Amino acid sequence: MTTNRLEPCIKLPLENEILEDIVDKAKDWALMHGAGMRSKVNFSKDSLQFAPFILLPSTFPREEFNKATEIQIILNELIHKVAHDYGFLSSSLKSTVEVDEFTSRLFKIYETVHNEGTAQPVCLGLIRSDIMLESQCTENACCTVTGPYCCWKQVEVNTIASGFGWLGPASASIHRYVLQELGHGDKIKNVPVNTALEGLCGGMLEAWKIYGDPNAVILFVIENITYNICDQRFHEFEIRRQNRMVVVIRRTLTQIADTAKLGKNKELSIDGLSVAVVYFRSGYEPAQYPSSKEWAARLMIERSLAIKCPSIHYHLAGTKKVQQTLATPGVLEKFLTDPAKVDAVKEIFTGLYSLDLDEDGNRAAEMAIMKPECYVLKPQREGGGNNVYGEKVREVLQSMTDSQERTAWILMERIIPPVQKGYMIRPGGPEVPQLVDLVSELGIFGVIIGNASTVIANRQVGHMLRTKLSSADEGGVAAGSGALDSPYLI
Ligand code: ADP
Ligand code: MG
Ligand code: MG
Structure with missing residues (x-):
């Protein structure tokens, strides 16, 4: 198999002395501008370390980047329609629910609220579609271009806890600084503007307004220990920056189980505060429901009048089984009536x-x-x-x-993405990092608000790029082997 390469944005390698100096400065820049996480090794709530990052932005073809941002509103619409199709979700997930305990429990909650009638018809989707450039057209040949890549393909769609709305833009800020310091200020124009944080928080505030109680709060459902704290807190700070009337509270599912109540109109309240919007940054994996209490908390939230991000049907619409069912011939046509949209989405499925x-x-x-x-x-x-x-x-x-x-x-x-050379900077790593082979995954953020019959808002709001060693199978930044990055458009 030949390796397809993209050229880095500046000539590499850097001289050792220059490299050591810029790495030292870039780490401090990252730490002092909020590109941080809590350490899993030396955990303390009182300290942060910088999140792993790639020293320079990774080359990404502008045309493909634009296509990915443009298609996002179609993907938002698709997920919204899928989420509101009870028959489709039930039949797609039928066999999965029989054997997968976690999906089965989520599905039970879905059925319960569906049968009872949904108290809150409006849903908020903060979606992230993840994609990779494809460098090896095989059976699914999508084009005949020869070069380091031929197109991009969707890895998955996330409808719950789609993170990095802050760390995405924060990565671009590190890269602008590094390019400037290295004497390549002229290249900064190729690092695109990224309004993910404003856009995602704007979505939460729009949902808060729709709820209509000026005293109600936004609830972040969080893990027992939050490592990715900067990403979450910057969302909170941005909500408060856009509207300082709105209070954000953070609770685990266990705390919600212990203290939350439903009022006579199914208003969700916690410690005397009414909740307008519930934003899940937890609740997507089995370990986050250690007992039946946490499941009861999830059910209570789903039953409530609060606007959920995501509501249970949006959560299920983001499962891998649903993604696979959507790629079956003839299925997209059920949801997207415009044939041009159907063709556009088909093209991104591998x-x-x-x-x-x-x-x-x-x-x-x-x-x-x-x-x-x-x-x-x-x-x-x-x-x-x-x-x-x-x-x-x-x-x-x-x-x-x-x-x-x-x-x-x-x-x-x-998907076999093209490789490019770069430096990965990790806490505890060497002062002079090695030049290594890297591959990237781009995430595009979408915001959608609506009910079963009407879409109130549908926007593409920004992006994030994660990069890993080309030899690694997976590259989650929070999960361990990936690093923050941002695209350098060519
Ligand atoms: P999760 O919901 O756990 O993030 P993903 O489907 O995104 O699941 O898979 C996790 C990671 O595995 C991705 O970020 C990507 O690095 C890798 N991966 C997933 N699907 C593919 C694929 N089809 N080809 C290549 N790598 C993939
Ligand atoms: Mg993923
Ligand atoms: Mg996912």
Whole structure:
């Protein structure tokens, strides 16, 4: 397999002396401008370390970047319609719900509120569609261009806890500083403006206004320990900057279970405060529901009059099983009536296959057993670190032959992005980092507000870029092996 390369934004390597000096300054810039996280190794609420970052912005083709931002409002509309189609969600998730305990519990909450009638018809979607440039057109050849890339493909859509609305823009600020210091100020114009934080927080405030109680607060549902604290707090600070009347409170699901109540009109209140908007930064993985209490808290929130980001049906619309079902021929047409939109979305899907215990599922499993390096095996999980790659795809699939368990997984063609050289700066790393091979994943943020029949707002609001070693399977920044980055458009 040939390696397809993108050229870095400036000539590399840097001389050691220059490199050591700029790395030292860039770390301090990052730390002093909020590009931080709490340490998992030496955790303390009283200290921060800089989040891992790439020293210079990574080259990304402008045309593909523009296409990705333009299609976001179509993806928002698609997810909104999918989320409001009870029949579709039920049938897509039917086999998954039978074997996957976590999805099954989410689905039970969905059914309960669906049967009771939803108290709050308005939903807020803060969505992030993640994409990678594709450098190896295979069976799914999307174009005939020869070069370091030919198009981009969607990795997944996140509808819950879509983070990095702050750390995305913060990365560009590090890069503008580094380019300036290295004497490349003229290149700053190629680092695009990123209004993710303003846009996402603007969405929360618009939902808060729709709720209509000037005394009500915005509730952030948080993990027991928040490592990604800068990203979350900057959302809170931005909400307060845009409207200082609005109070933000932070609670875990356990605290909500202990203290929240529903009023006679299903108003959600906590410690005497009415809640207008619930923004989940937790609640997307099984460990975040350690007991039935946390599940009861989630159900209470879903039953309430508060506007949820996301509501349970939006959460389910973001599952990998739904993504795979949407890629099945003829399905997009159910939701998008404009054929041009259908074609545009089809183009960004790479091969996605069901692993149900039927003929199609068997065929997909056999295909991946033959060529495991060409596929990724995915369960219905979020937050990184759950997928299976390479030889293990074969092992896991073989271990699940004829087992119902297989239906909880989907199979996806592996995207091979172009590689570029760069420096990854990590806390505790060397003073003079090595030049390494890197690959990137771009996330585009969307905001959508609406109910089953009407879309009130639909916008693309910004982006984030994450970069990892080209040899790594996954690259979550919070999960460990990835680093903050921003695109340098060429
Ligand atoms: P999660 O919801 O856990 O973030 P993802 O589907 O985004 O799940 O997968 C996690 C990571 O795995 C991605 O960020 C990406 O680095 C890698 N990955 C996922 N799907 C593919 C794919 N089809 N090709 C290449 N890498 C992938
Ligand atoms: Mg995800
Ligand atoms: Mg992901």
